[in-house]
Amino acid sequence: MKTKLLLLITFSIAAIIQQLSPSIAFFGNIKFPIFSSIMVYASFRLSKRNVWICSLLSAAVFDSLEPGPYGPSLIAYSVITFLILKYRNNLFHEGLVTQVICGGLCSFLITFISGVFFLITNVREIDYFLIKLIGSFFLGSIALPVCSYLLSSLIIYEEKGGVR
Amino acid sequence: MKNLNEKNYRKVFFVILALAVVLVGWPKITELGKSSVRSLSLPAERIGSDVSLQASDTVNVINGFGSRLKREKELSLELVQVQSELNRLRNIESENVRLRKALGFEKTTPYKLIPANVINRNISGWWNTIRIEPGANKKIKANHAVLSPDGLVGKTYQINHYSCEVLLLSDPAFRVAAKLKDCDVFGIVRGMGKTLSGQPIVRMEFINKNIKIKVGDEVVTSGFNHNNNFFPGGIHIGYIEKVYVDDSSLFQYADIIPRATSGLLDFLFIVNEGKK
Numbered sequence: 001m002k003t004k005l006l007l008l009i010t011f012s013i014a015a016i017i018q019q020l021s022p023s024i025a026f027f028g029n030i031k032f033p034i035f036s037s038i039m040v041y042a043s044f045r046l047s048k049r050n051v052w053i054c055s056l057l058s059a060a061v062f063d064s065l066e067p068g069p070y071g072p073s074l075i076a077y078s079v080i081t082f083l084i085l086k087y088r089n090n091l092f093h094e095g096l097v098t099q100v101i102c103g104g105l106c107s108f109l110i111t112f113i114s115g116v117f118f119l120i121t122n123v124r125e126i127d128y129f130l131i132k133l134i135g136s137f138f139l140g141s142i143a144l145p146v147c148s149y150l151l152s153s154l155i156i157y158e159e160k161g162g163v164r
Numbered sequence: 165m166k167n168l169n170e171k172n173y174r175k176v177f178f179v180i181l182a183l184a185v186v187l188v189g190w191p192k193i194t195e196l197g198k199s200s201v202r203s204l205s206l207p208a209e210r211i212g213s214d215v216s217l218q219a220s221d222t223v224n225v226i227n228g229f230g231s232r233l234k235r236e237k238e239l240s241l242e243l244v245q246v247q248s249e250l251n252r253l254r255n256i257e258s259e260n261v262r263l264r265k266a267l268g269f270e271k272t273t274p275y276k277l278i279p280a281n282v283i284n285r286n287i288s289g290w291w292n293t294i295r296i297e298p299g300a301n302k303k304i305k306a307n308h309a310v311l312s313p314d315g316l317v318g319k320t321y322q323i324n325h326y327s328c329e330v331l332l333l334s335d336p337a338f339r340v341a342a343k344l345k346d347c348d349v350f351g352i353v354r355g356m357g358k359t360l361s362g363q364p365i366v367r368m369e370f371i372n373k374n375i376k377i378k379v380g381d382e383v384v385t386s387g388f389n390h391n392n393n394f395f396p397g398g399i400h401i402g403y404i405e406k407v408y409v410d411d412s413s414l415f416q417y418a419d420i421i422p423r424a425t426s427g428l429l430d431f432l433f434i435v436n437e438g439k440k
Contacts, residue, residue, distance in 0.1 A: 015287065016212040023289040025362030030289040064201035065287045067322055067329050070194055114290060124290060125336040127357045
């Protein structure tokens with residue numbers, strides 16, 4: 001219960017900070033992926049069932065705060081969760097290099113899947129897609145280590161069934 | 165029981181996903197889901213917005229200690245100018261009403277301005293939107309103009325009970341009927357996103373190719389509304405920056421520098437039907 005409450009508070013704060021933060025024009029107006037970094041952080045530490053619950057709920061919240069239809073984050077977060085659960089036992093998730101690469105790749109995947117979703121459904125006109133992808137990788141590779149450092153020193157939620 | 169749940173989590177997940185796929189295609193469910201999450205997150209967003217405003221006010225106070233008197237004088241002068249302009253416009257309006265009555269024209273729809281606070285911005289950066297308070301609780305409707313003292317900012321887009329999304333002028337989904345202020349040259353203004361330096365790009369399209377447009381001409385809303393849009397005529401949009409001829413050579417189009425920018429907005433007005 002304590003873990004779930006902490007996660008709820010963490011995600012709420014992350015959502016507000018990410019919304020209030022300015023978009024980075026140089027990287028095609030994307031934002032620092034704080035919300036998804038916390039999801040990745042949690043995915044490495046929680047039990048499988050809780051990872052899926054956390055992933056689906058956070059994706060639903062993220063899509064709810066967007067003006068577009070439900071879908072981009074639900075798909076992207078599910079793909080990331082699936083990949084993390086598949087490989088997390090082989091990764092040293094406390095290592096800086098792992099966090100940099102995982103953070104970058106996850107953020108890249110979210111932008112890529114969202115972009116493809118918008119292209120297929122014709123919801124948005126996509127501009128600077130390549131720059132957005134590069135920017136996402138760069139910002140994600142910074143955001144995950146920073147979020148991991150802050151969360152590890154503030155709260156520790158490693159569960160039975162999660163990676164130790 | 166726990167082990168059973170652990171084993172069956174995939175099945176449960178796929179059932180939830182299948183349900184989600186079926187339900188999210190239903191607009192009512194999407195609307196309900198978004199409205200619920202936004203209403204739940206509103207108190208936290210309000211706190212975040214207040215903290216952010218307080219911080220920027222503190223920085224402004226620290227920066228402005230030396231120039232406060234000068235600023236006060238400037239504001240007094242501006243107030244006098246605005247009041248005289250308001251009196252002049254009131255005279256013109258009453259004259260306009262008399263003339264319309266004499267000519268038998270229909271009365272123009274009256275509108276009022278509802279003040280709104282910016283409580284948040286878009287979460288991902290894919291959309292050029294902001295979230296403002298109030299929403300349906302103050303009878304705000306979708307597709308109504310949103311203004312700042314500098315001019316048109318955007319339009320109301322998705323209405324929740326206590327808040328609403330504003331689609332900004334620079335968003336590619338934004339369209340409004342417009343004209344040049346000094347001559348009756350009409351066109352459609354649409355958002356084109358932002359440049360890599362963060363400048364909003366706005367374009368006026370479908371302009372008659374036989375009319376000469378000058379750089380610096382003022383663009384305002386024309387007052388022609390469709391699809392339940394509510395944009396009164398004469399709202400300032402921006403100034404012409406560059407003029408081009410369309411590929412088809414049938415029309416010309418022009419880039420506009422919008423005056424009202426969304427970067428540091430904290431207080432806006434929603435145009436709504438009703439008496440002033």
